Amino acid sequence: MNTLSSHVLDTTSGKPVEGIALTLTLPNGDVLTGKTDNDGRFNQWGQKFEAGVYTLRFHSHDYLIAAHGKSFYPHIDIAFELESDGGHYHVPLLISPFGFSSYRGS
Template identity: 40%
Template sequence: MTTIGRLTTHVLDTANGTPARGMTIDLYRVDDGGAVLEKSVVTNDDGRCDGPLLEGDAVIEGAYRLGFHVGKYFSEINGKGVEFLDVVSVDFRVSDSGAHYHVPLLVSPFGYSTYRGS
């Protein structure tokens, strides 16, 4: 069986115990010249993207950054301004273009955690 490389993510709102619906996520490719925006998406009702951020030939080995707009998300659902976190940036490296990279974010207005999921 041949595997097709892909990059996926999802966001869980740990402050409210729900998926983070409606959060903007920016995907950047990073190299010596800086970060280049590849794609911007908004999470669905399940806190996921409607499809992979990258898939197949679009998955290229190298450095990437996901920018999760958590400040805007919490401002909209809590009716307050940004309290602490604004954009959470997760920098990571793809070392196998044929693998599945899943980068979830668990977030509250004041802290976050991430890991390589499956």
């Protein structure tokens, strides 16, 4: 079984992003929700995860409008695949009003 965490950082300000809503869609179509803490992190999904393809949606629009007055991305979806007994997976998101990037973190 696997665990999952995420971290959102604003590359324009160089600071973590608090309060970004997250929606995790599981391989079976079930949906879990969460919100980043004051350090831009979230790992409180309340369960471990089996192998499969997941989609993590970051609801970025409201934050980007409030922080920068502009948002090209109303949300950012990151699809990824967890392996059987892959351990811990970390999905960080680096955002700015007109760009984003992600990678498999540790």
